[in-house]
Amino acid sequence: MSEQLIILPLLINLVLSIGLMFFWTNIKAQKVLSISGSFIAMLASIWVFIHVWENGIQTFQAGSWEAPFGITFVGDTLAATLVLLTGISAFAVSIFAAVSVIKARLRFGFFSVFHFLIMGLNGAFLTGDMFNLYVWFEIIIISSFVLISLGGEKNQLEGAVKYFTLNFLASMIFLTGLGVLYGLTGTLNMADLSQKIPLIQNQALVDVTAFLFLVGFGIKSAVFPLYFWLPASYHTPPSAVSAIFSGLLTKVGVYALIRVFTLIFVNDSFIEIMLQSLAILTIFSGGIGAIIQKNIRKLFSYLIICHIGFMIGGLGLFTEVAMAGVIFYLIHDIVVKTNLFLVSGLIYRLKSTTSLDRLGGIYKSYPKLSLLMAIPLFSLVGIPPLSGFWPKLSLLLAGFNEGNYWYFGAVIFGSLVTLIAIAHVWAKAFWEDGKDVKHSKKFIAFDQLRSYQKMQYVVPIVFLALVSLYIGFGAEHIQQVSTRIATEVLDKQTYFNAVFK
Amino acid sequence: MEILLAITTGILYAAGIYMILRRSMVKLILGLILLGNGVNLLIFLLGRITKGKPPIIPEETKVFEDLFADPVPQALILTAIVISFGLQSFAIILVKRAYKVLKTDDLDQLNTTDEDS
Numbered sequence: 252m253s254e255q256l257i258i259l260p261l262l263i264n265l266v267l268s269i270g271l272m273f274f275w276t277n278i279k280a281q282k283v284l285s286i287s288g289s290f291i292a293m294l295a296s297i298w299v300f301i302h303v304w305e306n307g308i309q310t311f312q313a314g315s316w317e318a319p320f321g322i323t324f325v326g327d328t329l330a331a332t333l334v335l336l337t338g339i340s341a342f343a344v345s346i347f348a349a350v351s352v353i354k355a356r357l358r359f360g361f362f363s364v365f366h367f368l369i370m371g372l373n374g375a376f377l378t379g380d381m382f383n384l385y386v387w388f389e390i391i392i393i394s395s396f397v398l399i400s401l402g403g404e405k406n407q408l409e410g411a412v413k414y415f416t417l418n419f420l421a422s423m424i425f426l427t428g429l430g431v432l433y434g435l436t437g438t439l440n441m442a443d444l445s446q447k448i449p450l451i452q453n454q455a456l457v458d459v460t461a462f463l464f465l466v467g468f469g470i471k472s473a474v475f476p477l478y479f480w481l482p483a484s485y486h487t488p489p490s491a492v493s494a495i496f497s498g499l500l501t502k503v504g505v506y507a508l509i510r511v512f513t514l515i516f517v518n519d520s521f522i523e524i525m526l527q528s529l530a531i532l533t534i535f536s537g538g539i540g541a542i543i544q545k546n547i548r549k550l551f552s553y554l555i556i557c558h559i560g561f562m563i564g565g566l567g568l569f570t571e572v573a574m575a576g577v578i579f580y581l582i583h584d585i586v587v588k589t590n591l592f593l594v595s596g597l598i599y600r601l602k603s604t605t606s607l608d609r610l611g612g613i614y615k616s617y618p619k620l621s622l623l624m625a626i627p628l629f630s631l632v633g634i635p636p637l638s639g640f641w642p643k644l645s646l647l648l649a650g651f652n653e654g655n656y657w658y659f660g661a662v663i664f665g666s667l668v669t670l671i672a673i674a675h676v677w678a679k680a681f682w683e684d685g686k687d688v689k690h691s692k693k694f695i696a697f698d699q700l701r702s703y704q705k706m707q708y709v710v711p712i713v714f715l716a717l718v719s720l721y722i723g724f725g726a727e728h729i730q731q732v733s734t735r736i737a738t739e740v741l742d743k744q745t746y747f748n749a750v751f752k
Numbered sequence: 753m754e755i756l757l758a759i760t761t762g763i764l765y766a767a768g769i770y771m772i773l774r775r776s777m778v779k780l781i782l783g784l785i786l787l788g789n790g791v792n793l794l795i796f797l798l799g800r801i802t803k804g805k806p807p808i809i810p811e812e813t814k815v816f817e818d819l820f821a822d823p824v825p826q827a828l829i830l831t832a833i834v835i836s837f838g839l840q841s842f843a844i845i846l847v848k849r850a851y852k853v854l855k856t857d858d859l860d861q862l863n864t865t866d867e868d869s
Contacts, residue, residue: 382828389835396842400849408850409862412777415843419784420772422839426791426832433825434798 254311257299257326258377260334263292264341264370271363278357282349285362289338289345292369296338303331304732308739308749310379318379318750319440325379325750329578329736333376333506336582339718340498340589341369343711348491350700350707351596356402356489364401368394368495375503379750381429381439384507388425388471392418395500398492399484410484417480421470428463435460442750445514445743461516465525468511472504474563475532478556482540485555486548486605490596493548497555498589502581505562509577512566513740523567530564531661533557538668547605547676548595551588554631554672557665558584564658565646572652574737576645579729583630583638583722590627590715597624597708598680600697603690607676612685621681623709626716628677630723632670638723641730757797764790775859777847784843788836792829799825 267288274280303309309326312318326334345365352361371390378384395418400411433439435456436447451457466477473481481501485493508526516522537557544550558580565577597620599605601613614621626637633639643666650659690696697705722729739745764786771783802821809816851857 382831386831386835389839393839393842396839396846400846403849403853405853406864408846408853409864411846412850412859412862415846416772416780416784419839419843420787423784423787423791427794429828430791430795430798430825433795433828434800437822439824 253302254309257303257309257311257331258324258373260292260296260299260338261370261373261377263288263295264366264373267292268363268366268370271366272360275360276358278354281357281362285345285366286342286349288366289342289369293338293342296335296373299326300331300335302326303328308745310750310752319438319443322383323379323440323442323750324377325441325746326377327736327746327749328732328739329506329509330376332578332582332732332736333502333585334373336585337369337372337376337499340495340585340715343589343593343715344491344495344498346707346714347494347593347596347711348489350704351491351600352489353402359401361398361401364394364397365495368398372499372503376506379441381432381441381444383439385422385425385429388422388503388507391500391503392422395496399488399496402488404487407487410487413480414484417470417477421467421477424463424470425467428460428467431456431460431463440750441510441514442747445517445747448515449517457516458519458521461512461519461522462525464511464516465508465522468504468507469529470504472501472508472559472563473533473556474559475529475536478533478537478559481556482549482552485552486546490548490592490599494589494592494596497551497592498585501555501559502585505559505581508563509566509740513569513574514743514746517743523569526563526567527655527658530560530562530567531657533560533563534661534665535560538665538672541672542668542675544672545607547598547607547610547680548592550607550672550676551591551595554591554669555588557668558588561643561646561662561665564661565649568649568653568655568658569741570649570653571734571737571741572645573649574740575730575733576642576649578733578736578740579642579645582729582733583642583719586715586719586722587627587631587638590712590719591631593712593715594624594627597697597712600700600708603694603696607679609686610680611683614681615685620709623712623716624681625677627712627719628673630716630719632673633666636723636726638719638726640723641726642733753801753803754797757793757801761790761793761797764793777851777857777859780859781840781843781847785836785840788832788840792832792836795825795829795832799828 271281271284303326311324313322371387375384375387378387396415399414400407435451436444438444470477485496534557537553541550541553541557544553562577562580565573595605602610630637630639633643646662647659768783768787768790771779799822802819805820807820807823
């Protein structure tokens with residue numbers, strides 16, 4: 252019975268998304284429903300994680316159609332962990348969105364689309380079927396298109412056109428890869444594919460297919476030559492939307508890369524070299540892009556790209572230490588990146604700008620809030636014992652052991668650049684003397700908000716900061732989780748046996 | 753038949769990518785649509801074309817005894833068509849709105865998001 256329940260977080264979000272449509276005009280009810288619904292979904296995802304942790308890989312054959320004929324949902328530890336993190340981030344963002352997103356946007360079904368997006372994310376993590384993964388990807392991107400263009404401001408529409416084009420193209424390339432894959436093997440079940448791919452005579456064609464998947468997922472996760480859509484669009488929508496995008500959307504691409512290149516196309520030295528070199532270039536270009544930015548939200552966008560490189564490179568190394576590092580980094584990154592954009596939203600509410608040239612004096616006027624905002628900022632840099640430090644240690648160790656000194660150097664460079672960028676933000680926005688910022692009459696400053704609204708701004712940031720503090724100080728537990736995921740992911744036979752039992 | 757479909761797929765891909773690389777937003781959309789159709793044809797082609805052999809098991813037997821047309825690629829294409837139809841209609845509205853607000857059809861003019869602010 253409990254097998255079906257692994258898709259519970261997905262179902263809760265689906266019901267919420269549909270249910271919210273019945274309260275189309277009643278925004279207050281929507282807010283309450285969305286926050287409480289996200290809380291229930293988070294509890295469900297915690298249950299799923301504990302269940303999978305205690306009982307091993309759970310599989311659910313939709314409609315009782317045995318694999319490989321039906322669609323299989325597979326809750327292994329990796330999927331369960333990501334579902335849990337999705338639940339946590341979605342809960343924080345729904346609280347933040349309820350206060351920070353303006354009424355004009357909420358009136359057009361913001362929350363409904365938001366929960367639809369979360370449903371898509373959960374589905375993408377849980378599915379064990381390649382074509383089903385494509386469908387979940389489409390659900391994710393169509394709802395993200397709506398969220399990114401909702402409001403229809405000038406720069407938003409511009410960002411949306413760029414975001415749309417590249418993501419649509421990525422889906423088409425992914426679908427092309429799927430078509431070739433089906434033609435080669437006659438199956439779309441991931442576990443089945445993992446057994447059939449090594450048996451194919453024409454390995455050159457397998458390499459080409461693997462490359463199509465690399466390009467398709469590479470665009471989605473903003474890997475080196477294909478990342479330009481990200482800094483052009485991520486700073487345009489409201490902060491709550493950017494938070495969920497930066498925390499989870501690019502990470503779905505990374506998840507798909509991990510899944511495909513550990514389960515289906517394994518021991519492909521061409522892809523491994525490709526991943527490592529792309530990672531190094533991604534770290535360099537993202538890092539260098541970050542230092543010169545003057546808008547903090549654009550700066551954070553470039554840092555996303557830089558840190559995607561860490562994970563891709565670790566995947567390319569393909570050892571257990573490296574995989575554990577990648578998974579740990581993924582866990583840390585989802586929480587911290589979501590929180591960073593919430594922080595940028597709070598900074599905007601405090602100072603009515605996100606430009607470093609005009610920001611200043613936040614520490615003087617809001618010392619407690621500044622200390623709170625310091626936690627995500629310095630967790631990202633990875634000052635020990637905060638959360639970013641531990642996974643980098645594993646990644647560096649893996650790079651050194653494998654003798655890949657380019658990657659080793661790139662990780663150090665990336666960390667250093669992150670430190671410089673964040674120190675720059677801290678010095679300019681928090682420590683430097685404040686400047687008078689003229690804001691429009693419609694702007695409501697943080698001090699003018701009612702106290703419950705202030706709480707709604709601060710509580711999600713505190714919540715995510717506590718989670719990232721736990722990741723930092725309870726690193727032993729997270730390391731245990733990531734090591735278990737790494738062994739599970741590298742051993743594709745367990746996955747196969749769980750699906751075909 | 754296969755060779756004809758293969759050539760058509762190639763033309764659709766080439767035309768789609770050529771159109772995407774143009775500067776006009778309308779051509780961009782047309783390019784994406786052509787590319788989408790190219791992908792659908794590719795899936796159809798790679799599912800092997802079998803003529804006049806519907807996947808129906810005769811009454812007196814329990815399994816297929818002959819070659820049969822694989823129905824899965826057609827189901828996949830159907831899903832892909834519906835999804836890309838939704839995305840394309842969204843894209844058309846998006847481009848129309850963008851044209852109204854930005855007052856340009858030239859993709860090279862879309863650079864306000866790259867400026868510092």
